[in-house]
Amino acid sequence: MIAGDAAGESGGPRILLGISGGIAAYKAAELVRRLRAGGATVRVVMTAAAQAFITPLTLQGVSGSPVRTALLDATAEAGMDHIELARWAEQVLVAPATAHLIARLAHGLADDLLTTLLLATAAPVTLAPAMNQQMWLHPATAANIALLQARGVQLVGPEAGEQACGEVGPGRMAEPATIAAALLAGVAPAGQPALDQLARPLQGRRVLLTAGATHEALDPVRFIGNRSSGKMGYALASALAGLGAQVTIVSGPASAPPPPDLSLLRVESALEMHRAVMQRVAACDLFVAVAAVADYRPADPAAVKLKKGAAELELRLVRNPDILGEVAALPRAPFTVGFAAETDDLERHAAAKLAAKRMQMIAANLVGPAAAGAGFSADDNALLVLWRGGRQALPRLPKADLANVLAGLIAARYQVFIDGNDDAGAS
Numbered sequence: 002m003i004a005g006d007a008a009g010e011s012g013g014p015r016i017l018l019g020i021s022g023g024i025a026a027y028k029a030a031e032l033v034r035r036l037r038a039g040g041a042t043v044r045v046v047m048t049a050a051a052q053a054f055i056t057p058l059t060l061q062g063v064s065g066s067p068v069r070t071a072l073l074d075a076t077a078e079a080g081m082d083h084i085e086l087a088r089w090a091e092q093v094l095v096a097p098a099t100a101h102l103i104a105r106l107a108h109g110l111a112d113d114l115l116t117t118l119l120l121a122t123a124a125p126v127t128l129a130p131a132m133n134q135q136m137w138l139h140p141a142t143a144a145n146i147a148l149l150q151a152r153g154v155q156l157v158g159p160e161a162g163e164q165a166c167g168e169v170g171p172g173r174m175a176e177p178a179t180i181a182a183a184l185l186a187g188v189a190p191a192g193q194p195a196l197d198q199l200a201r202p203l204q205g206r207r208v209l210l211t212a213g214a215t216h217e218a219l220d221p222v223r224f225i226g227n228r229s230s231g232k233m234g235y236a237l238a239s240a241l242a243g244l245g246a247q248v249t250i251v252s253g254p255a256s257a258p259p260p261p262d263l264s265l266l267r268v269e270s271a272l273e274m275h276r277a278v279m280q281r282v283a284a285c286d287l288f289v290a291v292a293a294v295a296d297y298r299p300a301d302p303a304a305v306k307l308k309k310g311a312a313e314l315e316l317r318l319v320r321n322p323d324i325l326g327e328v329a330a331l332p333r334a335p336f337t338v339g340f341a342a343e344t345d346d347l348e349r350h351a352a353a354k355l356a357a358k359r360m361q362m363i364a365a366n367l368v369g370p371a372a373a374g375a376g377f378s379a380d381d382n383a384l385l386v387l388w389r390g391g392r393q394a395l396p397r398l399p400k401a402d403l404a405n406v407l408a409g410l411i412a413a414r415y416q417v418f419i420d421g422n423d424d425a426g427a428s
Contacts, residue, residue: 013040016184017090017124019115020060022050024165025097025131025174029055032096033063035181044086045069046115048102072114087121094184095119096157097131097174100142106154107145127184130159131174138171138413140395140406147405150243157183161416171413201245202412208246209285209335210238211278211292211324213255215271219316220303227293228368231255233340233382234291236400238263240408241289249285251277253292271295271321278324282335287415289338290325297321329360336415341365347385348392355387362388362414364407388414 016036020029029045036043045060045068057068069086095102095115102115106128111117119126128149136142137159150156158175174180212234216224231252239260242248249264251274259265268274271294282288297318307314329337337360341351344367351365364384383397384407395406 013042014185015089015091016041016043017086017093017118017122018043018045018064019093019095019102019118020045020047020051020055021095021097021099021102021115022048022053023097023099023131023174024054026051026054028174028177029096030059030063032177032180033060035177036184037064039181039185041185044089046086046118048113048115050099069114072117084121087118087124090118090122090124092184093119093122093124093126094129094180095126096129096180098128100130100132100136100139103128103130103142103145103149107148125153125155127155127157129157129174129180130172132159132172134161134168134172136172138391138393138410140393140410143406143409144398144402146409147240147402151405161413161420171416201243202416203241203287204245206246206286206415207284208238208241208248208287208289209251209278209281210234210241210248210289211251211253211274211294212238212259213253214293215253215274215295215321216269217271217295217298217321218302219299220305220307222306225295225297225299226254227295229253229255229293230257231259232257232380232400233404235259236404237289237291237407239401240404241287241411243405244408244412246287249281251281251292253294271298271324275322275324275327278328282328282331283333285335287338287411288328288335289411290328291340293340293342294324295321323358325360326358329358336361336418338362338364338411342368344368348387351385351387355389361418362386362411386410 018033020026033043033045043064044066045064047057047068047070052070057070060068105116106119109120111120130137157180159171160173160175161171213231214227214229216226218224235257238248238250242263250259251266251268252259253268253274266277268277274292274294298321300317300319325339328334339354339358339360341354341363343350343365347365347367351363355363364386366382366384380399381397382400382403384395384403386393386395386407393410395403
């Protein structure tokens with residue numbers, strides 16, 4: 002048994018609170034107070050950096066138990082105290098969870114008491130992230146969060162708003178009352194969101210997503226098309242659903258298998274995709290246009306198969322509807338994310354498309370020889386994501402992993418948008 006732990010056990014949940022080194026550590030004392038007021042017994046572990054913001058003595062006073070700060074503690078290690086702590090905990094909470102702590106946990110490092118406990122425990126782990134908004138939006142952080150969520154780690158927050166550094170955006174640690182309510186109840190108490198809702202930032206949001214290619218008929222046998230496989234669109238649909246969104250896919254022809262558990266409407270041509278989207282867009286909160294839609298279609302497709310004859314064949318093409326542009330221009334437009342596949346000058350073309358169509362975000366990638374094995378039909382891709390006043394370059398990853406990172410970025414920017422802090426909002 003851990004020394005001093007028998008006294009003061011409340012019979013409520015046993016919560017091990019880890020505090021890492023962010024400015025939000027000053028809120029830990031209030032968090033402990035609220036957890037104990039809810040009936041929990043709380044033990045505290047602090048990193049060395051956390052002690053620069055709040056003292057162990059303060060946490061010992063509010064928790065009623067000694068605070069652990071060192072892995073190799075001569076007064077505690079004789080009984081393998083870190084293993085006993087890991088076994089004692091029924092829930093493990095890290096608040097604040099800095100970008101550095103999240104990265105160490107994602108990569109399985111155990112170089113101090115807190116990270117060792119996180120590897121040694123079988124209890125559910127919850128993180129309350131806290132960091133600068135650019136750090137939260139960085140693709141490395143997004144990839145680490147996606148990896149941890151895939152392992153079952155849950156999140157409370159972060160929230161968006163003004164930060165200690167003076168910037169505004171997502172990354173603020175959730176308030177102690179919110180964190181305590183989430184840890185103490187699987188179902189939310191009055192006025193508080195449930196833990197599952199906080200861990201799924203798009204919970205209840207409706208996403209309409211286009212995927213695949215379009216085929217524009219020349220005759221009943223032949224068509225004009227492109228090389229889109231649907232892999233990125235389907236992966237992103239699954240990733241957004243994993244964040245709690247209700248996703249409907251409008252898919253053109255694709256070689257990849259669609260997600261089996263999502264609503265799927267199959268179409269063939271750009272006109273069919275346009276019709277399907279415009280019939281459903283009023284009911285969605287986010288529109289994500291991943292499909293590679295043909296810009297032109299044959300003006301007069303033949304009713305019967307064209308026969309080989311003359312040495313040359315001339316085709317007259319007409320413009321297809323601009324689905325993305327029409328959606329972004331709606332009086333009550335959803336949060337709109339576009340995609341751009343380019344063979345050259347990626348950022349200039351993507352920025353021009355973002356501005357011209359007045360959407361909130363665009364994800365652009367290289368295709369063709371410049372992509373070197375990424376892009377259409379490949380299993381990997383890399384993206385440049387732009388929004389008004391910001392950008393993130395997402396490194397080359399398997400499309401499923403890249404989709405998880407992009408989905409997290411979309412969710413973060415959507416939160417800023419609905420909070421009214423997005424300069425790229427609909428006007």
